[in-house]
Amino acid sequence: MAKNNRRGCHISTRGGYRAAAERAYALGCGSFQYFPKNPRGLGLKHFDRIDAARCLEFCREHNIASIAHSAYPSNLASPDEGVRMRTASSLLNDLDIAESCGSLGVVVHFGAYKERDPLTGYKLMIATLDYITERWQGSCRLLIENMAGNHGFMGMTLEELVQIRSLCREPDKIGFCIDSCHLFASGVWDGGLEPSWAQSPAGLAAREHVKALHINGSVYASGSRRDRHALLGEGELELSGIGWLLRHFPDIPAVLETAPGADGTHLGQLLQMKAEEEGRG
Numbered sequence: 438m439a440k441n442n443r444r445g446c447h448i449s450t451r452g453g454y455r456a457a458a459e460r461a462y463a464l465g466c467g468s469f470q471y472f473p474k475n476p477r478g479l480g481l482k483h484f485d486r487i488d489a490a491r492c493l494e495f496c497r498e499h500n501i502a503s504i505a506h507s508a509y510p511s512n513l514a515s516p517d518e519g520v521r522m523r524t525a526s527s528l529l530n531d532l533d534i535a536e537s538c539g540s541l542g543v544v545v546h547f548g549a550y551k552e553r554d555p556l557t558g559y560k561l562m563i564a565t566l567d568y569i570t571e572r573w574q575g576s577c578r579l580l581i582e583n584m585a586g587n588h589g590f591m592g593m594t595l596e597e598l599v600q601i602r603s604l605c606r607e608p609d610k611i612g613f614c615i616d617s618c619h620l621f622a623s624g625v626w627d628g629g630l631e632p633s634w635a636q637s638p639a640g641l642a643a644r645e646h647v648k649a650l651h652i653n654g655s656v657y658a659s660g661s662r663r664d665r666h667a668l669l670g671e672g673e674l675e676l677s678g679i680g681w682l683l684r685h686f687p688d689i690p691a692v693l694e695t696a697p698g699a700d701g702t703h704l705g706q707l708l709q710m711k712a713e714e715e716g717r718g
């Protein structure tokens with residue numbers, strides 16, 4: 438695989454951040470995603486800054502882009518103030534780690550809010566984002582990810598991503614991460630080529646702020662609002678659609694969040710991704 442490609446997969450940080458970067462390189466990845474800390478909780482991590490600096494150095498040397506994925510309990514729009522504050526602290530910690538590792542952003546799911554008044558959910562999310570960006574002066578961005586709709590209605594559309602970002606006090610610190618499975622399962626995309634969302638006002642407005650892609654197949658149908666990643670080429674989202682998405686966002690870091698193939702690695706899917714992108718799938 439060409440060394441300047443921006444395609445890769447999620448990589449384990451077993452052995453540290455530098456070890457993760459080396460693992461990505463060995464797989465031929467031009468980008469990778471990692472968990473900066475335990476993704477199952479919002480606890481803070483006192484990380485090894487020397488290891489992080491060595492990760493940054495390795496990635497620069499080999500022209501590898503990286504993104505960090507925030508912890509799963511994060512909820513920017515939680516009705517519980519304690520959860521919102523712990524989410525903010527956790528994300529500031531993630532940003533610090535990611536910046537030290539040389540990563541371009543920290544992916545965070547669009548907020549979830551299931552109470553009666555939907556507007557409150559959006560307001561809470563904006564307030565939490567403002568709280569974080571006010572306290573963050575680095576160049577690493579928060580990357581808001583679109584949702585499949587399995588955690589409520591929020592964050593399924595590109596309009597919401599664009600609107601939330603533009604209503605924040607410091608939008609320059611915020612970008613987007615588009616997940617192919619979520620875009621499909623939400624019903625925004627039917628998996629077809631040249632889809633209408635791409636040419637819609639929101640699609641056009643979102644495009645320049647998309648800084649990362651999650652490339653996943655979908656076990657369930659478009660519009661099912663069920664989030665289960667399938668291996669590339671399996672499930673309901675066809676490979677031709679994935680190829681189109683990659684070509685629509687050239688040079689944007691795109692990482693697989695799928696299970697490894699039969700050989701225990703992502704090598705096969707990485708090659709599939711490249712072949713589809715080049716239109717020879």
Ligand SMILES: [Zn+2]
Nearest residue numbers: 582616651694
């Ligand atoms: Zn994702």
